[in-house]
Amino acid sequence: MDIALHLGAHLTDDGRLRGCLEQNRHMLQRAGIEVPEAAQFRTSILDAVKTHAQSGIAPDAGDMLLDSIVTSDNTERLVLSSTRFLSPLPSAVRRAQFCPMAEPRMKGLRALFADHNVSLYLAIRNPASFVPALLGAVNDEQANVIRGDLEPTALRWSDLVRTIRDQFPEAPITVWCDEDTPFLWEDVLTEVSGHKDGQPLAHVYDWFDTVMVEGGAAKLASYMDNAPPMERSQRQRVIAAFLDKFCDEDKIDIDVSTTGWSEETVDLLSELYDEDVATLDAMDGVTLLQP
Template sequence: MEIALHLGAHLTDVSQMRGCLRDNADALGAQGVLVPGKRSFLNMMIDAATQGMDSAYAPDFTDRLREVTGADAATRRLILSAPGILASRPDITDGRNLYPDATARLAALRKLLGRHEVELFFCIRNPATYIPAVLQAAKTDARKAIETNLRSEELRWSPLIADMRLHWPEARVTVWCDEDTPFLWHQMLERIASCTPEGGFRNAYDWYDSIMIEGGAARLESYLTSAPPVDEAHRQKVIAAFLDKFCDEAKLDVDASITDWDEGHLDLLTALYEDDVDLIASMDGVTLVQP
């Protein structure tokens, strides 16, 4: 059985991606792709990731995973989408590393799922906007702990991606940037599902409401439905044109005032992030999806 693990990152539209896939569960199921609700598997996967072979779920793990998700003989691909598998939200960063506890969790999951064909999917985000978002979402104690240890210029995604390759070398790793999601949304749905439902993904354009003015997403859907793109490049060109006209900048703005960073520091973090993306793109066994 193929298993697609969509592991994050937190605060990068994971719930919307999972929600859209769930909206198409019946159509995907007709092609042997199962998208179970997060509640059915999350606690089991977290316990397995943190306890490994000592987990209460370890004996007959695959059978138990099939049981809780509803996978059966007709299931060729199982999609498990939840960033909590790699870390709880308070543990996203220790101030110097992103997902510092992921190494042990990846190694544990590999032991339990190693006989399956596993793909890892992960969306990264510029620390210049990511850390303010993490701090805003954190509870007081967690926020103070991050702020006390924060060395923002040391934060990189590449060590986490390298750990995925090191500790799960058989798994294919696919990475994309949150900043590129508007142009890659449909493509990532297709990649995670490994197929396209007949008639396309239902409600796929709802996500664009999160970045467009009212009515913009509906207009984009209407246009692309009436004039289907000839290829992915054409789709992205149309999306870019609609974003130029209907993007709601207020929905994209991230309030960095929770930090004491000035524009110069934000520019530095962005430059470091771009270098980090280039490093990830050069890694063997990693597919970096870009527009």
């Protein structure tokens, strides 16, 4: 079986990838693609991963787990999406590292699914916006722990991806920048779901509610639904035009004041992020999706 593991990261699509695919569940099932709700698999998988770290798991544990998740004999591809595969939210950053729990968790996932054709998917985000968003998403005590030993200029997504590759080398990983999501959203949905032919996915443009003023996403969806078929570059130009007209700055602005960073630090983090993305682009076994 093909198994697609969407690993997050935290504070990127905020569950909208899984949500869109779940809304297309019946159509995808007809194509042999199953997208279970997180409640059907997250706890059981994480419990198995924890057991593996403590004492190992039985050789047939993965297949038994899949039997409890997969509901159709016709399923050829299983899409499992959870940011908690790599880390709980409060542990998403420690000192100079993204998801320090990734090593044992990837070992456990490999032990569960190594007999299957696994592919991995990960969105990354500029630390200059990721860290402030993380501090705003956790409670005060957790935020203080994160701030306590934070080394923001040492944070590298490529270190996390290298750890993932080391622990699950036979699983290719596809990475994209969250900042590029408006221009890659359809590509991401296609890559993760594996649904590349036939009827188009529905509710694709709901995501744009996260960056557009009220009604903007609906206008974009209506335009796209009624336009003749377009090449990828044409779609991206249309999206750029709609973003220019309907973008809601209040939805995308990040308050960095909680970090105490200067403007120079924010600029430096952005420069280092660009270099990190170039590093990822050159890594073996990594596919970087770009507009």
